[in-house]
Amino acid sequence: MFASFYQCYLQLGRKFTLLDGLPALAIRLYLVPVFWMAGTSKLNHFDSTVAWFGNADWGLGLPFPWLMAALASATEALGAILLLLGFGTRLISIPLAITMFVAALTVHWQNGWQAIADASAPFANASVFAATEKLERARDILQTHGNYEWLTESGNFVVLNNGIEFSATYFILCLALLVMGGGRYVSLDYYTAKYVKN
Template sequence: MKNFIYSLLQRYKNLGIILRHCDGLAALGLRLYLVPIFWMAGTNKLMHFQDTVEWFDNSDWGLGLPFPTIMATLATSAELSGAVLLAFGLFTRLISIPLIITMLVAIVTVHLPNGWQAIADPNAPFANAQVIASAEKLEKAREILENYGNYDWLTSSGSFVILNNGIEFAVTYLVMLLALIVLGGGRYISLDYWIKSKLEK
């Protein structure tokens, strides 16, 4: 029995050594997941830049942030440059820092009042009062669509849901960025790796 356990531990250790050469795949997966998210967010802000500035500025229906033009410029720049740099795995750890700051600002100013869930699901464990109240609204909306609209066509691309806009997605992106600060761009499949390899020669 002792020899069997030792053999299993040895094989586990050997597996870790073999997989070490594939550890860049995790960083690559995180980077490629985040690229379209930040690219779409950044291009949307850029294409509607004046609206973005007004949203950052207005405390009644927006974020009410100080220096809205500067803040909008920084957020847009971080997201666009972040998407490009993450795509190439260049300065991965460095660009993750302003993206983390952007996520923290979004979490605190936009999503936190709505609780955890991004999509309202009254049956989920973290359902708050706002999400629980959405059940009645969702049912009424379904009833209206079934009676007065082509419900099958409207839901052919996915279920009808109510957006709750909680912190769920933003926190997920934040955790992924924190992982990239530790992992960097990844072995073999990032410019960070090849630049480092050249500098160490």
């Protein structure tokens, strides 16, 4: 019984082999706007980015802030382009993963896991519970003095917690691309490898 079930399982896996490039494509296309917006935002406000990277009082306090800002900006913007094309996917996934790891540790770590403050979530911490009070106060103000229905017609009013959730997710997706590559049939990596073999 188990052996026949397992044989069916293996056959199903073989049928999906032709589609094995699609998950890599989906991950790449998911990450493209994330890294493009992050990189170009840093480049468009480069002086502010350098100041934020270097200032220990209100920023990250990193050494060599100009170099660090240039590397992070270029990695994210160029990374978005390479991911879109599926070219050098494994190679660019390494500095992108490092960038997300550094962001998680230096920018988001002290805020815990959650990117959006939700006191009912399983990983809610003290900053999330503090944000809940701010959220209720903001709702009261908006309901009293603003058009609350108009403001929330597209979704709930939220307060960001700025935790590591998003940077950790992007880090994990970069690791997946490091292993999977750009994807069969759907990346320049695939066609370049075929050309080089011939």
